[in-house]
Amino acid sequence: MSRADEPVVSLDGVKVHFEKEQGLIDSLFGEPDTVGAVDGVSLEIAENDVVALVGESGCGKTTLGKTAIGIQRPTEGSVRYRGQDVWEAKDGEGEIPFEEIRRSLQIIHQDPGSALNPNRTVMRTLTAPLKRRHSEMSPEDRRARVLRMLERVGMEPPEDYAHRYPHQLSGGEQQRIALVRALLMNPDLILADEAVSALDVSLRVEMMDLLLELQEQFDTSFLFISHNLSNARYLAEKSGGRVGIMYLGELVEIGPAEEVLQNPKHPYTKVLRWATADLEPEGEVEEPPVRTIDIPDPVSPPSGCRFHTRCPKVIPPEGTDISQALYNEIMDLRNAVEKRTLRPDEDAPRDAEIARLRDERFDEPLSEPHRERVDRALAAVVDGDWDAAAEALRADYESVCERRSPTLGDERHPTACHLRDEGRRAEPSAADD
Ligand code: SF4
Incomplete structure (x- = not known):
């Protein structure tokens, strides 16, 4: 070539x-x-x-x-x-x-x-690099070229701007x-x-x-x-x-x-x-299509797909019967447990505290087996064993999005997202919208 x-x-x-x-x-x-x-x-x-x-x-x-x-x-x-x-x-x-x-x-x-x-005047600013790169040009030619260029970018009369x-x-x-x-x-x-x-x-x-x-x-x-x-x-x-x-x-x-x-x-x-007012088609979602506005620390970016801590379409483990909304809440709970941002009340009765933390994090009552799993993790939090809580939730709810980094293909409009992995979804689903 x-x-x-x-x-x-x-x-x-x-x-x-x-x-x-x-x-x-x-x-x-x-x-x-x-x-x-x-x-x-x-x-x-x-x-x-x-x-x-x-x-x-x-x-x-x-x-x-x-x-x-x-x-x-x-x-x-x-x-x-x-x-x-x-x-x-x-x-x-x-x-x-x-x-x-x-x-x-x-x-x-x-x-x-x-x-x-x-x-420096405009003329001096613009002739200096020409002088360095084109030493063969005469000062008159350099000045003429600068004036022509000023005219081309709409700065007229160019002589006026050249001396500012x-x-x-x-x-x-x-x-x-x-x-x-x-x-x-x-x-x-x-x-x-x-x-x-x-x-x-x-x-x-x-x-x-x-x-x-x-x-x-x-x-x-x-x-x-x-x-x-x-x-x-x-x-x-x-x-x-x-x-x-x-x-x-x-x-x-x-x-x-x-x-x-x-x-x-x-x-x-x-x-x-x-987030760009003049681009969002009318009638589209009013809620931000993101779970949190907090951007992760680039010193320790999330594993796998870096967007998984914020993504509203993060993919549940295969075979898990769970709605996207509930899975998102569970992933947010996992983030809170990993960052230890939950605030359990040490003086409150244990079961009541588990129920309070659960109600605080979830909009709807949890169905089984999710309620049992979440309560087990919250019990560990109340007992002060944050690592056990994080590990239990990870074992039950780890997503492919945090395990594997999606790669950008080389097609005309490539995207790095597991939702687009070949064979993952034969048909675009509501989750892709
Ligand atoms: S891989 Fe796609 S679906 Fe999964 S977290 Fe990243 S952007 Fe979301």
């Missing part, structure tokens, strides 16, 4: 782990805690492609973006630019020099103000300058990290339209990072691109924007859609 036929960027099994900052005692006596910001992500970005990555804050999307453009070294896995391993190039190996890779993979940040030198300082520009204008600075490098890919989040709604749409217009004119690919599904949809849908959903360091669903938004397959994507 020739260089031009290779994907602009391909990530293969990328992991990025950081050591968490520790207190003095921990750092003297303990092993450092590791946060898996990104865990096993594979992704290809082709020429002229648009990929919008969405997820809650702390899900690893920014770290993944920085890894894709070669400013964050992965702990494991590889990052390739047109087939060339980026970090081998950094170490002086391979055909494509690291300098060329860095020029080809640009970034625009959420807060362009902080990325612009307050003491960053504080004399609005947020939207600063973002346009950051975009021009990236485009002047003639990049193959621009990472736009929350690039429109800080703008007013009307400016946001204008800026996204501008990104799309320039993407077409300059044949540039975009990796757009956002916590806002609505923005991601706007960009990806208009460009025929893809939306990728990240949860706790993992890519859990990716596909054409319209399919992911109209027909989300992963329960977490449904949560994001529910």
Whole structure:
């Protein structure tokens, strides 16, 4: 395959782990805690492609973006630019020099103000990188190119803007300058990290339209990072691109924007859609499609599917006769037992306390055998034996979702969820809705 036929960027099994900052005692006596910001992500970005990555804050999307453009070294896995391993190039190996890779993979940040030198005019800010990369250009040519670019991003008359300082520009204008600075490098890919989040709604749409217009004119690919599904949809849908959903360091669903938004397959994507007012179809559920809003600690993420502690569709053990609603309540009880957040009253009579804790956790009376199992575990809690309680509940109610990590397939719209495992459900059921 020739260089031009290779994907602009391909990530293969990328992991990025950081050591968490520790207190003095921990750092003297303990092993450092590791946060898996990104865990096993594979992704290809082709020429002229648009990929919008969405997820809650702390899900690893920014770290993944920085890894894709070669400013964050992965702990494991590889990052390739047109087939060339980026970090081998950094170490002086391979055909494509690291300098060329860095020029080809640009970034625009959420807060362009902080990325612009307050003491430099727009003209100086924009001619400086041209001077470094194209020393053959004359100062007149550099100035003419900058003025042309300012015009193309709607900053007219360009001579007027060229002599302003960053504080004399609005947020939207600063973002346009950051975009021009990236485009002047003639990049193959621009990472736009929350690039429109800080703008007013009307400016946001204008800026996204501008990104799309320039993407077409300059044949540039975009990796757009956002916590806002609505923005991601706007960009990806208009460009025929893809939306990728990240949860706790993992890519859990990716596909054409319209399919992911109209027909989300992963329960977490449904949560994001529910939380985005203008995307939830009318008449859909009002209750949040999630068991708890608490996000687990990324230092010790849940086993198996990382979403299983919050997922309303978590799969009961095979052969267990139980409704989804009751199973969800039992899984929440298991979480509470494991975290020891139940508050048994030591002075209350034992049986009354077991009944009180049961009533507190369950909306409906429990049928057998669940009542007997739950009471056995609650008795252990009341007796102070939390480990025995957790173990008893685990033995009766462990889900495949906590035992095995679902993997993302390689079809057009893959999702990492056991509900989609081949053969698990021949027909989509109500549980899949
Ligand atoms: S694998 Fe299980 S817990 Fe994870 S999203 Fe699918 S149903 Fe929910």
